[in-house]
Amino acid sequence: MDVMLGRAPELGRLVSYRGPERRRGSPDRWWRHALEAIDLGVCLLGGDGVLLYANSTARQQLNEHAPLQILDGQLLAPQLNDQTRLDNALADVQRGLRHLICLGRGAARLSLSVLPLQDGHGRQAQALLVLGKRNLCGELPMLAFAREHQLTAAEQQVLQSLCAGLQPQEIAQRHGVAISTVRTQIASVRAKTATESIRDLVAMVAQLPPMQGVLRVMELR
Structure with a gap:
């Protein structure tokens, strides 16, 4: 599937985001914490293609x-052809x-979606970049799913193998x-998950919300 994103940058180091949400209690600051808690790569780009923010999952994926x-x-x-898709997007x-x-x-x-964002006046200001999941189901959601449905260790292992x-x-x-x-x-x-087939079971697991396996403590100033 092919559709586009990005802008040709130069080599160097990652610039950390220093936005207005550094104020204690700012909703923007809390949204940043929320994005760090999910196992889904998310980036915010400015209208000029400059990276404003990337959560920890995105930074790990975009190595x-x-x-x-x-x-x-x-x-x-x-790759040049990939860069062209980025520029066009x-x-x-x-x-x-x-x-x-x-x-x-x-x-x-790597699959990714590029979503336009607008400012309060309806002008195009930024773009939201959402990266595809790294796997069908992360370790923590799988463990939580197994506990929720009271699966044994052997049953969880079989389920993980089916999802693989x-x-x-x-x-x-x-x-x-x-x-x-x-x-x-x-x-x-x-029987425990009330699914009628292996396909339904795997689809059920694929729809689990992503969760970070590591709690990230962040400064709230």
């Missing part, structure tokens, strides 16, 4: 090995258009158990 990187306070795609964002783009190839492939795309026979071989055991565990998970 030196990623098809999109944060350098000198801007977004840089190492930001240009379209200025016209109020939304886009979804996919950058890179193989395991490093493994077939029951592959799960049995990997864990050194009989296929009948895996099928019994899958049936138990489906």
Whole structure:
């Protein structure tokens, strides 16, 4: 899927965001804390393509090995064709258009959406960049899901394997158990989660809200 985002930056270091939310109790400051608590990469760009804010998940995803990187306070795609998509996306964002783009190839492939934001006077001021999930379900949401539905450790392991795309026979071989055991565990998970098929079960897990596995303590000044 191809649609666009960004602006050609120069090499350098990440510029940390120093916005007006440094005032104690400011709603903007609390929104920054909220974005740090979810396992979903989020960036805020100015109308000129300058990076205003990137949460910790985004900074982890946009590293030196990623098809999109944060350098000198801007977004840089190492590959020229990806950079072109980035440039076109930001240009379209200025016209109020939304886009979804996919950058890179193989395991490093990154999908992201680019959403236009407007100021209080209806003028295009910024763009919201939301990165695709790194995996179907993070460790913490999976653990919370297992606890909510009272899954055993073995059932949780089987569920994680299903979400990783493994077939029951592959799960049995990997864990050194009989296929009948895996099928019994899958049936138990489906009963506890009130799902009618493996597809419904995996879809249910895919819809879990992202949660950070590490509590990040931030200064509230």
